Amino acid sequence: MKRVLIFAVVNILFFNILTAQPGSGQHGGAGDFKGEVSGQIIEKHGSKPIEYASITLFKMRDTSLVTGTISDAKGYFKMADVPGGRYFLRVDFIGFVRYSTEIMVNPKNPAVNIGVVKLEPFTQQLGEVTVMEQKPLVEFSLDKKVINVEQNIVADGGSATDILRNTPAVSVDMDGNVSLRGSTNVKILIDGKPSTLSSNPADALEQIPASSVQSIEIITNPSAKYDPEGMTGILNIITKKEKRNGVNGMASIGYGTWEKYNGSLNLNYRVNKINLFAGYDFRSEQREGYRSHKREMTRNDTVTYYDIYSKTERDVLSNSVRGGFDYDINPFNSLTLSVNYRNGGHPGFSDGNYLIKDYNYNIISDYSRDETSVKDDNISTDYSFNYRKKFKQPLHTLGFDAYYSRGNFNEEERFTEEYYYPLISGLNQKSIDLSNRQNLVLQSDYVYPLSENMKLEAGLKASFKEMDSDYKFYNFDTLFSDYTLTALSNHFIYNDEVYAGY
Incomplete structure (x- = not known):
């Protein structure tokens, strides 16, 4: 989803640059003074921060593009080195109504904070829509990497070993021995629990069909509850459960x-x-x-x-x-x-x-x-x-x-x-x-x-x-x-x- 949003934002910025008129080379009478513009973008209903919103700044005199940026994960944005002058600021994000406002940057008001901008969702009556979500092959979180097996063609046959052969940072030799970041000292868990098979990881992974695996978690920096002493990492095999x-x-x-x-x-x-x-x-x-x-x-x-x-x-x-x-x-x-x-x-x-x-x-x-x-x-x-x-x-x-x-x-x-x-x-x-x-x-x-x-x-x-x-x-x-x-x-x-x- 983030890739789609980034692609859309880049297109919006690119379109704005193409459609902007050439500047007059003046700075609204403010000389060489430079200021900054900042703020936060959130949803009007629910106050959820909006990431990757497009913020662009245009001159009031000739509508030429001055600068632009995107909001971060918490919805905040900042544009530095903004020449003094009168501008209108525009906020765009897919699925929301465009927001515009006028601002003035001058020595008396060098740091303009427009505050919190609440974007209104764009609504339009549509016919029936079917939404299908597909998990990515690899997901990253703070302490682990998750391999979603359902998106791997190996899940149609083979074992958990075959899945790991195509996993970054994991190596499997001809005998099925698993190494993580170059070390074979790996702990095997099944649904977060140890098994007698963990004494031989090669056997453990060979006996688990890929068809019964939902995902494999690769934990390279495990917390104390996993008893990680001396371990390079943990492979946690999550089995499928119908809901x-x-x-x-x-x-x-x-x-x-x-x-x-x-x-x-x-x-x-x-x-x-x-x-x-x-x-x-x-x-x-x-x-x-x-x-x-x-x-x-x-x-x-x-x-x-x-x-x-x-x-x-x-x-x-x-x-x-x-x-x-x-x-x-x-x-x-x-x-x-x-x-x-x-x-x-x-x-x-x-x-x-x-x-x-x-x-x-x-x-x-x-x-x-x-x-x-x-x-x-x-x-x-x-x-x-x-x-x-x-x-x-x-x-x-x-x-x-x-x-x-x-x-x-x-x-x-x-x-x-x-x-x-x-x-x-x-x-x-x-x-x-x-x-x-x-x-x-x-x-x-x-x-x-x-x-x-x-x-x-x-x-x-x-x-x-x-x-x-x-x-x-x-x-x-x-x-x-x-x-x-x-x-x-x-x-x-x-x-x-x-x-x-x-």
């Missing part, structure tokens, strides 16, 4: 190249103060990628060259089921209860060739390494309860959130290495990782706006985390033709309790 009354449903199915399939079904029933919602998403995709690295490393004045070539293929599969309800107690109080279940994985393999040379380009080592993901099962369930209280003052809110999530991860990978130079025995290894994670968070937040650009935030938070990771690493024993457990295996149990306030 229309009655029964609503939407189903979609898609197919793309590289054996890419996706489908979704969303149902919603809203009556009076209660809203029930449920949905299912499915996605299957085959991915193939190639990577080439050339690296020069100097250590203790010794130069070593590395040439690495690799190929990766993965089968991505994900299912997501969600449901819950919203209850609007009254216009100022509401609560939400929801459940979200996901399962999926991306088994596949990676083949790599490694060539290492010395400073004379003599081969030091030449070998290949294959990594195969035999099993990759990720299952997570999130439970969420939210209460919100709104006060009469805009942005004045009190909230309470309770969410519990648990995830089970079962992964098995196999590694083989074959040496071409020197001719030594290769490796045959495998790893099995069985992990269980649980996370319970209780949090209350209070927000009080102090001004347009300042607000007070306060809150309490209690967090409980449990993780049980049983990692086993095996070497293949050619004597017994079987895998044997190695000392690299470990069983890691972690419990964490945090109580905080801000």
Whole structure:
């Protein structure tokens, strides 16, 4: 909308310049004296400031254009270095009646303030008009950038990862790892709440279909309530919620190249103060990628060259089921209860060739390494309860959130290495990782706006985390033709309790 207004204002100023008569070269008898003209432009009904209003100044003697400007976000304007003389001032803005007044700038009245100008809306009887609003792809606010997924063609298929690949300041590598402003230390939130999937952002984004995402918030300067210590930023994934009354449903199915399939079904029933919602998403995709690295490393004045070539293929599969309800107690109080279940994985393999040379380009080592993901099962369930209280003052809110999530991860990978130079025995290894994670968070937040650009935030938070990771690493024993457990295996149990306030 701002772009349209700016374009219109520029056209008005341009038209005024073209239609103005050449000046006589005089300054109304005031010599070389210079003054200023200022004021404020608002709407007559509602007293809302008008931004980008066109203010132009013309000489009374010959109606030639002297200067012009536009109003700021609060409706104020100022024109400096105005030669002394008698003028008429004109205010124009699309949809409002033009305003004109006479002013005098002289040494006795060097700073002319015309006060508050209230523009009258221009009314005209029209036929039926259909107004359609479309959100921009990217919106900016004081503390975050919002990516509206509905305006992204990727929303017709793919995952949240595909959306981020086309997002400024965000990078996603071939393995789905996300980095924000060059750092991979990114926190993943879903509807403002943590998930067990946040321990592996690549898996989290791959298992969320783009069709179920309304927007993605990129928060690069998070407040204390997000526990931002050590974090480069936060990616908050906002899922879709239907707001229309009655029964609503939407189903979609898609197919793309590289054996890419996706489908979704969303149902919603809203009556009076209660809203029930449920949905299912499915996605299957085959991915193939190639990577080439050339690296020069100097250590203790010794130069070593590395040439690495690799190929990766993965089968991505994900299912997501969600449901819950919203209850609007009254216009100022509401609560939400929801459940979200996901399962999926991306088994596949990676083949790599490694060539290492010395400073004379003599081969030091030449070998290949294959990594195969035999099993990759990720299952997570999130439970969420939210209460919100709104006060009469805009942005004045009190909230309470309770969410519990648990995830089970079962992964098995196999590694083989074959040496071409020197001719030594290769490796045959495998790893099995069985992990269980649980996370319970209780949090209350209070927000009080102090001004347009300042607000007070306060809150309490209690967090409980449990993780049980049983990692086993095996070497293949050619004597017994079987895998044997190695000392690299470990069983890691972690419990964490945090109580905080801000």
